[in-house]
Amino acid sequence: MIEIKNLSKTYKTADGAVEALKNVDISIPDGDIFGIIGMSGAGKSTLVRCINMLERPTEGTVVIDGTDMVQLDGKALREARRKITMIFQGFNLLMQRTVLKNVCFPMELAGIRGREAVKRATELLEVVGLADKANVYPAQLSGGQQQRVAIARALATSPEVLLCDEATSALDPTTTRSILDLLSEINGKLGITIIVITHQMSVVESVCRHVAILENGTVVEQGEVGEVFSNPKTEAARKLVFPEGDTDPVIARDSEEVFIRVVFNGAKATATPLIAQLAIDKGIAANISYASTRSIGDGSYGSMLLGITGGPENVQTAIDYLQQMPGVIAREVPVNV
Amino acid sequence: MFENAFTSEAWETAVKVFLSEFPLAIWETVYVTVLSTFFAILIGLPLGVLLVAGDKNGVLPLPSWILKTLGVIINLLRSVPFLILMVLVFPITRTIVGTVVGTPATIVPLVIAAFPFIARLTESSLRDVDPNIIEAAQSMGASPLQIITKVMIPESIPSLLSNATIAITTVLGYSAMSGIIGGGGLGKIALNYGYYRYKYLIMIFAVILLILLVQLFQTCGTKLAIRSDKRLKNKLE
DSSP, rough: EEEEEEEEEEEEETTTEEEEEEEEEEEEEETOOOEOOOOOOOSSHHHHHTTTTTOOOOOOEEETTTEEEEEEEHHHHHHHHHHEEEEEOOOOOTSSSSSHHHHHHHHHTTOOOHHHHHHHHHHHHHHOOOOGGTOOOGGGGGGHHHHHHHHHHHTTTTTTTEEEEEETTTSHHHHHHHHHHHHHHHHHHHOEEEEEESSHHHHHHHHOOOEEEETTTEEEEEEHHHHHHHHHSSSHHHHOOOTTTTTOOOOOOTTTOOEEEEEEEEOOOGSSHHHHHHHHHOOOOEEEEEEEEETTTTEEEEEEEEESSSSHHHHHHHHHHHTTTEEEEEEEOOOOO | OOTTTHHHHHHHHHHHHHHHHHHHHHHHHHHHHHHHHHHHHHHHHHHHHHHTTSTTTTTSSOOOHHHHHHHHHHHHHHHHHHEEEEEEEHHHHHHSSSSSSHHHHHHHHHHHHHHHHHHHHHHHHTTTTTTHHHHHHHHTTTOHIIIIIIIIIIHHHEEEHHHHHHHHHHHHHHHHHGGGTOOOSSSHHHHOOOOITOOOEEEEHHHHHHHHHHHHHHHHHHHHHHHGGGGGGHHHO
């Protein structure tokens, strides 16, 4: 259990104090994959560094399994850090050491050397699928492979918590997917609590169970991923869930069409082909001018702009038809949006 | 000035001196240079580490007055011309070597002149280490000493090697000056024959050999630095 209470961090700069974090309260259950999401500058990196005291919080406590990290210093802190390891956006491998020696590194720091360390490192390289790369140097590996090495290295001291600071932000979508799968697998197999810092919705959606949304140094929403994303209460959350915003694109159109805006707010729309059904049941062919929806959990969220021809009755019929679906709101919008 | 430098008589003397005195002179130059650089690294490298690690954002922050004092001493020593420094450190040389003239006696001023330079070179090498890698080591529970010995120094080996090469070639240049206080080597030959006795051809020989030595050290050092750098391996293998 990780309990972050009333955490604040203020930096003193030449232009005065900057509050990077303000009264952050987060609790993370053991074995969870917890996402912390926010735009750049929201304070995510500072927050994650306050967990392992790479940054000292100005105020507040970080209690991990009963130990307040803020109270730790020197040797005690260094030992605690072996149980709370971290991976980074830039991988941060030692470039002058082989892959195997990189994985051995944290063990070397802890005083585990020789055959024992090599054996464990080799096992971990197998876990991350890079057993054949043990003796090459990081510069010879791709980004995804380097991150795998970093993960193996982070697991070397059998941590209880793994902090991922934008760990997939430098990777392409396919590689991101495979790294996220690896993290899920590790979480499942070893029961390690994983904290994922990211600015990408997709990352949180695909691996996290819980999420906290950070904006300007404060947590604006937190809870189960499905709940938070299906019903975003704050502006910050809405911005993350619907990055396109509420403004529709300008559409070239001829004068006859009337436009209906359809908002999906958790509709079980995947089960029904809504627009096709409208055509079959009511004989109204809708022209999809714009659509931006996404599935979260088993609901759909987003909006659509439908062009309807055939006069006001048709429009009213379509609106009535769509409205009767649970979680769908439809209304006519002015032509020149 | 050089009108009589290339007569057949001059060539004859030059070749004679070359064969009789140059082997020893080359050896003296090389051993004074290598030994002085070695001792200078012994002192300068830890000081360079201290300058970086002791910084207020470093891994082992030291009181700022220590760093400031260190910085001032290094700058002071670096600003004294070597010719003057050789004379100024006579008392130290006498304490350590027992005499102030001769080849071994030149090692002391050379070390004193070179270690501040090496401290600065080391500082610049270590400052180039990616701070994110240091942060990663900290996140794994590395102590400041472990970060210095296992991250900062090993990660900057290629850069340290190329800077050591710069240092050794600079010391070689200084060592040639030590002919003034009776230090042996190519510098002494160039001075004695060229400057005092107008045997310019011999001086030119000595200078050419000095150039060749610099080339040799530089080439070997650069090769070593490149070979040691594992970041460059991906395209070669």
